Amino acid sequence: MLLVIGMLINACKHEPEVILNSGGNGNPNPTPTNDSVCFSTQVLPLIQANCATSGCHDNITREEGLALTSYSGIMRIVKPFDTGSDLIKEITRTSSKRMPPPPMAALSTESIDLLKKWISQGAKNTSCSNSDCDTLTVSYQAQITPVINTYCKGCHQSSNAGGGILLETYAQVKTQTESGKLICSIKWGSCSAMPKGGSKLSFCSIRKFEKWQAAGFPQ
Numbered sequence: 558m559l560l561v562i563g564m565l566i567n568a569c570k571h572e573p574e575v576i577l578n579s580g581g582n583g584n585p586n587p588t589p590t591n592d593s594v595c596f597s598t599q600v601l602p603l604i605q606a607n608c609a610t611s612g613c614h615d616n617i618t619r620e621e622g623l624a625l626t627s628y629s630g631i632m633r634i635v636k637p638f639d640t641g642s643d644l645i646k647e648i649t650r651t652s653s654k655r656m657p658p659p660p661m662a663a664l665s666t667e668s669i670d671l672l673k674k675w676i677s678q679g680a681k682n683t684s685c686s687n688s689d690c691d692t693l694t695v696s697y698q699a700q701i702t703p704v705i706n707t708y709c710k711g712c713h714q715s716s717n718a719g720g721g722i723l724l725e726t727y728a729q730v731k732t733q734t735e736s737g738k739l740i741c742s743i744k745w746g747s748c749s750a751m752p753k754g755g756s757k758l759s760f761c762s763i764r765k766f767e768k769w770q771a772a773g774f775p776q
C-alpha cells in the first residue's frame with residue numbers, strides 16, 4: 558500500500574504542467590447557450606477533479622509549482638487559441654509522462670475535446686450564472702436538500718426506506734455521503750444506480766455532493 562502511494566506521489570512529479578480525466582462522470586453539462594464552453598461549470602470542475610487532487614496540483618502540494626485550482630493557475634499552462642498549449646500536450650502524451658500520471662486513467666476523448674474547444678474559443682474565464690452549477694460554495698441547506706428532496710427523499714424516508722437507507726436529515730445524508738455510497742450511487746458506478754428508475758442527475762448536481770464533502774459538509 559505504501560509502495561503504491563509512493564508511486565503515485567512520484568508520478569506527480571513528472572513534467573511541468575499537467576492535467577485531468579473526466580472519468581466516469583462524463584457528461585460535461587450544462588452546455589451554456591450558443592455553444593461556448595463555460596469555464597466555471599465545465600473546465601474548472603474537470604481540472605479540479607483530475608489534477609488538483611491531493612499530492613498533485615492542489616494548493617498545498619503545488620507539484621511543479623503549479624496549483625490548478627483557479628483560472629489564473631490554469632492559465633499558466635494555457636495559451637488562448639492555441640490547442641497545442643502545454644495543458645493539452647500533457648494530457649495527450651502517450652508515454653508514462655502523460656497526465657494524470659498512470660495508473661490514473663487518461664482523460665476521456667470527450668474531456669480532451671472540451672478543453673481544446675474552450676482554448677480555441679479563447680480560454681476565457683466565463684462563468685455561467687443561469688445554471689445550478691455554481692458549486693464553489695456548497696451548503697446542505699442551500700444546495701444539497703433541494704436535490705435530495707426532489708430526487709431521493711420519496712424513497713428514502715422512514716415510511717419508505719429503500720434499501721433501509723434514510724435521507725431525511727443532515728446527519729443521515731452526511732453519513733451516506735461520507736461512506737462513499739451516495740456519490741457512488743448517483744454516479745452510476747459500481748453501486749445501485751440512483752435515483753432508482755430515474756434519469757441520471759446532472760453533472761452539476763453530482764458535483765455538488767463532491768464539493769460538499771470536500772468542504773467538510775457545511776450545514
Ligand code: HEC
Binds near residue numbers: 722740754758
Ligand atoms: C424510486 C425509489 C428511489 C429513489 C427515487 C431513490 N432511491 Fe436510492 N434506493 C432505492 C432502493 C429500493 C434501494 C435499495 C437497493 C436497490 O433496490 O437498488 C436504494 C439504495 C440506495 C443506496 C444504497 C446503494 C448501495 O449500493 O448500497 C443509496 C446510497 C441511495 N439509494 C441513494 C439515493 C439517492 C442519493 C437518491 C436520489 C438521487 C436515491 N437514492 C433515489 C430506491 C430509491
